Amino acid sequence: MKQKNMKETILQTATNLITKKGIKNTSLADIAKASNISKGTLYYHYSSKNDLISDIADIHLQAITNAVIDCVCGIESNNASSNMVNLIMEKIASIEGRGRIHMYILCEAITENDTLRESVKVKYLEWRNTLKKEISKTIKIDKDAEALSFLLVSIVDGLVVQGLLKSEKVPYENIAEFLVKNWL
Amino acid sequence: MKQKNMKETILQTATNLITKKGIKNTSLADIAKASNISKGTLYYHYSSKNDLISDIADIHLQAITNAVIDCVCGIESNNASSNMVNLIMEKIASIEGRGRIHMYILCEAITENDTLRESVKVKYLEWRNTLKKEISKTIKIDKDAEALSFLLVSIVDGLVVQGLLKSEKVPYENIAEFLVKNWL
Amino acid sequence: MKQKNMKETILQTATNLITKKGIKNTSLADIAKASNISKGTLYYHYSSKNDLISDIADIHLQAITNAVIDCVCGIESNNASSNMVNLIMEKIASIEGRGRIHMYILCEAITENDTLRESVKVKYLEWRNTLKKEISKTIKIDKDAEALSFLLVSIVDGLVVQGLLKSEKVPYENIAEFLVKNWL
Amino acid sequence: MKQKNMKETILQTATNLITKKGIKNTSLADIAKASNISKGTLYYHYSSKNDLISDIADIHLQAITNAVIDCVCGIESNNASSNMVNLIMEKIASIEGRGRIHMYILCEAITENDTLRESVKVKYLEWRNTLKKEISKTIKIDKDAEALSFLLVSIVDGLVVQGLLKSEKVPYENIAEFLVKNWL
DNA sequence: GATGAATGAGTGTTCATTCAT
DNA sequence: TATGAATGAACACTCATTCAT
Numbered sequence: 001m002k003q004k005n006m007k008e009t010i011l012q013t014a015t016n017l018i019t020k021k022g023i024k025n026t027s028l029a030d031i032a033k034a035s036n037i038s039k040g041t042l043y044y045h046y047s048s049k050n051d052l053i054s055d056i057a058d059i060h061l062q063a064i065t066n067a068v069i070d071c072v073c074g075i076e077s078n079n080a081s082s083n084m085v086n087l088i089m090e091k092i093a094s095i096e097g098r099g100r101i102h103m104y105i106l107c108e109a110i111t112e113n114d115t116l117r118e119s120v121k122v123k124y125l126e127w128r129n130t131l132k133k134e135i136s137k138t139i140k141i142d143k144d145a146e147a148l149s150f151l152l153v154s155i156v157d158g159l160v161v162q163g164l165l166k167s168e169k170v171p172y173e174n175i176a177e178f179l180v181k182n183w184l
Numbered sequence: 185m186k187q188k189n190m191k192e193t194i195l196q197t198a199t200n201l202i203t204k205k206g207i208k209n210t211s212l213a214d215i216a217k218a219s220n221i222s223k224g225t226l227y228y229h230y231s232s233k234n235d236l237i238s239d240i241a242d243i244h245l246q247a248i249t250n251a252v253i254d255c256v257c258g259i260e261s262n263n264a265s266s267n268m269v270n271l272i273m274e275k276i277a278s279i280e281g282r283g284r285i286h287m288y289i290l291c292e293a294i295t296e297n298d299t300l301r302e303s304v305k306v307k308y309l310e311w312r313n314t315l316k317k318e319i320s321k322t323i324k325i326d327k328d329a330e331a332l333s334f335l336l337v338s339i340v341d342g343l344v345v346q347g348l349l350k351s352e353k354v355p356y357e358n359i360a361e362f363l364v365k366n367w368l
Numbered sequence: 369m370k371q372k373n374m375k376e377t378i379l380q381t382a383t384n385l386i387t388k389k390g391i392k393n394t395s396l397a398d399i400a401k402a403s404n405i406s407k408g409t410l411y412y413h414y415s416s417k418n419d420l421i422s423d424i425a426d427i428h429l430q431a432i433t434n435a436v437i438d439c440v441c442g443i444e445s446n447n448a449s450s451n452m453v454n455l456i457m458e459k460i461a462s463i464e465g466r467g468r469i470h471m472y473i474l475c476e477a478i479t480e481n482d483t484l485r486e487s488v489k490v491k492y493l494e495w496r497n498t499l500k501k502e503i504s505k506t507i508k509i510d511k512d513a514e515a516l517s518f519l520l521v522s523i524v525d526g527l528v529v530q531g532l533l534k535s536e537k538v539p540y541e542n543i544a545e546f547l548v549k550n551w552l
Numbered sequence: 553m554k555q556k557n558m559k560e561t562i563l564q565t566a567t568n569l570i571t572k573k574g575i576k577n578t579s580l581a582d583i584a585k586a587s588n589i590s591k592g593t594l595y596y597h598y599s600s601k602n603d604l605i606s607d608i609a610d611i612h613l614q615a616i617t618n619a620v621i622d623c624v625c626g627i628e629s630n631n632a633s634s635n636m637v638n639l640i641m642e643k644i645a646s647i648e649g650r651g652r653i654h655m656y657i658l659c660e661a662i663t664e665n666d667t668l669r670e671s672v673k674v675k676y677l678e679w680r681n682t683l684k685k686e687i688s689k690t691i692k693i694d695k696d697a698e699a700l701s702f703l704l705v706s707i708v709d710g711l712v713v714q715g716l717l718k719s720e721k722v723p724y725e726n727i728a729e730f731l732v733k734n735w736l
Numbered sequence: 737g738a739t740g741a742a743t744g745a746g747t748g749t750t751c752a753t754t755c756a757t
Numbered sequence: 758t759a760t761g762a763a764t765g766a767a768c769a770c771t772c773a774t775t776c777a778t
Contacts, residue, residue, distance in 0.1 A: 006758095022295040024208040027751055040755090040760040049752065100294060107291040110284060110348045111206040121351040147355060147362035154342025161341045162334065164294045167305040171331060178331035182366050190741080212769060223770085224743045233769065374737095390663040392576040395772060408739040408776085417773065468662060475659040478652060478716045479574040489719040515723060515730035518714065525713045526706025532662045535673040539699060546699035550734050558762080580748060592751085592764045601748065 007045045010035050015056050019101045023053060023108055050113060057105045057116055060098060061123045068127050099160040106157075127153055148183065191229045194219050199240050203285045207237060207292050234297065241289045241300055245307045248279055248286070252311050283344040290341075311337055375413045378403050383424050387469045391421060391476050418481060425473045425484055428466060429491045436495050467528040474525075495521055559597045562587050567608050571653045575605060575660050602665065609657045609668055612650060613675045620679050651712040658709075679705055700735065 013035040017026045028049055032042045046052040109117040132149040139145045163170050197219040201210045212233055216223045230236040279286065293301040316333040323329045347354050381403040385394045396417055400410045414420040477485040500517040507513045531538050565587040569578045580601055584591045598604040661669040684701040691697045715722050 022291070025296065028753085029751070038760045039753090040762095041758080043753075044759065103287075103291050103294060106345060106348075107206065107287055110287060112209060117349065121349045124346060124349055125351050143355075143358045144362050144365075147358040150343070150346065150354060150359055151339060151362070154346060155335060155338045156342065157345045158338025158340065158342035159334070161290060162308065162338060164290075165301065165305050165308055167309050170334060171327075174327045174331040175334055178328050178335070181328075211767075213767080222743050224745095224772085225741075227770070228741065228743090231770095390659070393664065396774085397772070406739045407774090408741095409737080411774075412738065471655075471659050471662060474713060474716075475574065475655055478655060480577060485717065489717045492714065492717055493719050511723075511726045512730050512733075515726040518711070518722060518727055519707060519730070522707045522710025522714060523703060524710065526708065526710035527702070529658060529709045530676060530702065530706060532658075533669065533673050533676055535677050538702060539695075542695045542699040543702055546696050546703070549696075579746075581746080590764050591749085592766090593762075595749070595751095596762060596764090599749095 006037070006041070010037070010042060010045055010052070011055055011059065014052055015059070015101065018053075018056065018104060019098075022100075023104050028052075050115075053108065053113070054116060054119075056101070057108075057119060060101055060105060061119060063098065064102070065123055065126065068130060099164050102157075102160055103164065124153065190221070190225070194221070194226060194229055194236070195239055195243070198236055199243070199285065202237075202240065202288060203282075206284075207288050212236075234299070237292065237297070238299065238303075240285070241292075241303060244282060244285055244289060245303060247282065249307055249310065251278060252314060279340065279344060283348045286341075286344055287348065308337065374405070374409070378405070378410060378413055378420070379423055379427065382420055383427070383469065386421075386424065386472060387466075390468075391472050396420075418483075421476065421481070422484060422487075424469070425476075425487060428469055428473060429487060431466065432470070433491055433494065436498060467532050470525075470528055471532065492521065558589070558593070562589070562594060562597055562604070563607055563611070566604055567611070567653065570605075570608065570656060571650075574652075575656050580604075602667070605660065605665070606667065606671075608653070609660075609671060612653055612657060613671060615650065616654070617675055617678065620682055651716045654709075654712055655716065676705065 010031065014026070014031045017030055017034055020026075021030075028039060028042055031052075032039045035042070042052075046055070105116070105120065109120045128146075128149040131152055132145050135145045135148050136142070139148065159170060159172075159175075194215065198210070198215045201214055201218055204210075205214075212223060212226055215236075216226045219226070226236075230239070289300065289304065293304045312330075312333040315336050316329050319329045319332050320326070323332065343354055343356075343359075378399065382394070382399045385398055385402055388394075389398075396407060396410055399420075400407045403410070410420075414423070473484070474488065477488045496514075496517040499520055500513050503513045503516050504510070507516065527538060527540075527543075562583065566578070566583045569582055569586055572578075573582075580591060580594055583604075584594045587594070594604075598607070657668065657672065661672045680698075680701040683704055684697050687697045687700050688694070691700065711722055711724075711727075
């Protein structure tokens with residue numbers, strides 16, 4: 001089993017497994033097996049499970065960050081405030097696919113993995129700042145802009161949770177419409 | 185080592201440990217030790233770890249449910265719409281103390297514990313319905329009332345996450361003020 | 369749960385459970401539960417698991433012993449040599465219902481339970497002697513009578529094994545017929 | 553602690569321990585200790601206790617199967633029918649060394665281990681068929697040949713039981729002599 | 737007589753990690 | 758680079774037994 005981007009392969013396989021079963025329920029043996037390599041090889045590329053988790057988290061956080069930035073860019077180019085929310089909703093939907101791993105990373109971050117928590121913290125700050133900067137174009141009161149940045153990030157995380165519980169279908173469109181009408 | 189409310193003691197000890205270290209990182213040995221009992225005794229009172237987790241989750245979910253209902257009752261008695269948001273924010277703060285365990289339960293629920301997921305699902309539905317009923321007194325458009333119920337629940341979960349990351353202080357008051365201004 | 373023959377009840381319940389699941393896989397908790405008594409009460413009547421097993425084994429061994437003696441009595445009263453084999457076969461069938469527990473007791477006896485082994489040993493000796501005495505009426509060569517006594521006991525145990533494996537239906541009638549033709 | 557045929561070593565050690573103490577009374581910790589390896593290493597080679605038991609049983613069943621086949625081959629080459637019984641008796645004696653484990657495997661098979669029961673079932677069928685084919689050369693009545701195949705297998709198992717009880721010395725020679733005189 | 741609470745040693749199993757080759 | 762063998766601590770869970778009431 002010789003591959004150029006072995007690390008890439010491992011990363012992808014591990015991400016898939018962890019998305020399905022969670023961090024604690026995915027063993028390095030599982031990952032090695034699914035990657036068609038030995039545990040030894042896995043350790044050659046990643047010096048510990050935390051090391052691997054760290055990479056997975058980085059990639060995930062970057063992916064969501066990109067989604068958030070995409071949002072903002074979309075708004076800028078369209079200059080239609082209502083689009084922001086639409087785009088956010090669209091992104092939430094795309095994030096939902098990543099929802100499970102998002103939750104696992106959050107839990108891991110708040111529990112015991114200080115490095116991971118720091119990464120997540122930084123990203124969340126970055127998201128809020130990016131959103132706030134954009135919001136400030138429309139909403140001139142700084143306090144409100146900040147509050148809204150917190151709220152928007154919250155809503156994303158919160159809707160991810162409700163999406164994952166798979167109770168009722170989350171009415172994304174109605175939610176977006178409501179946000180546009182009342183907030184912007 | 186004989187105690188009257190041994191089950192209660194175990195429950196409390198376990199809740200504390202799990203709040204600190206998470207479900208997966210808290211072993212039954214840890215719980216037994218911290219409760220000053222043997223593992224055998226623990227198993228006498230709880231027939232499995234899931235059984236114990238289930239009790240902890242039930243208590244937690246009930247506590248938050250009560251908080252949500254308190255909110256709504258508060259609003260009704262005051263008949264001041266602005267109070268709803270204030271109360272929600274107040275409750276979020278009180279929930280924050282339970283934030284860690286809230287996250288752990290959510291992760292457990294979405295990962296592998298079907299029984300738990302069902303419990304959580306039911307509670308979330310109950311919360312949204314309770315909120316929606318109250319919201320409907322002010323907002324007559326049903327679609328909006330429903331969207332808002334999803335949003336409020338999301339905001340609670342989302343702010344819990346941001347609270348737990350302990351990055352910046354979450355500006356609860358500003359957020360509440362913003363919500364009041366724009367919603368009601 | 370007040371009962372006159374509590375010990376009897378326990379014994380019966382335990383026998384049923386052990387027949388189904390084996391000695392090692394039947395816990396005293398199981399037995400207590402199925403008897404609708406507490407473990408404490410069980411220990412009031414039986415001072416240990418071995419004590420209980422011992423009683424169960426005694427009853428079982430006596431039951432088979434009676435079957436063997438019935439055989440011999442039947443023969444005596446009928447004075448038809450062919451009947452002996454028929455009766456033995458009939459008894460084997462009746463023993464088959466007890467086959468599982470018979471095997472469990474044998475295993476327990478040869479493994480670790482010296483008292484039990486002694487009981488079983490004594491019974492087997494008794495059976496062979498009883499059979500030999502009867503056989504001697506027909507077969508005058510002592511060596512042959514003894515060999516046949518060993519063989520008959522063996523055949524019972526052996527057919528029990530094959531019955532328990534539930535592969536093909538054991539052709540008891542053909543076997544009996546064959547024995548009659550060739551032995552007596 | 554590195555060894556070439558570690559799996560072989562484990563198998564041998566486990567077989568010895570189980571022969572002495574029985575399956576249920578032999579723990580994996582015992583086996584690991586006696587093999588001078590860690591429990592982890594044991595699990596590296598055998599993924600479960602059942603897996604190990606399965607290997608032990610397979611080897612045992614094959615050994616007896618070979619003994620049975622040897623019997624038949626011996627007969628064929630000698631063409632002396634009386635030899636068959638002598639050989640069987642000889643084999644029984646050799647099986648006696650394996651008697652304890654034979655009993656344990658039978659008990660395990662009838663209790664709870666479906667895979668094992670299937671293996672045993674297949675072997676017993678194979679033995680009977682092998683015997684019947686050989687018997688058919690002498691005894692032309694099919695029903696009798698079949699009955700005798702059941703009887704011979706039964707006698708082996710039954711004599712194993714009586715051998716294990718170590719009451720009196722089992723008179724193998726007399727038994728063989730009797731069989732030859734009356735059956736063939 | 738009867739019980740429920742408590743115990744602690746033991747069970748099979750998992751797993752991140754190490755390391756010689 | 759890559760691997761398979763080895764490890765040992767930890768895990769959830771079981772169970773015969775004890776004992777105060």
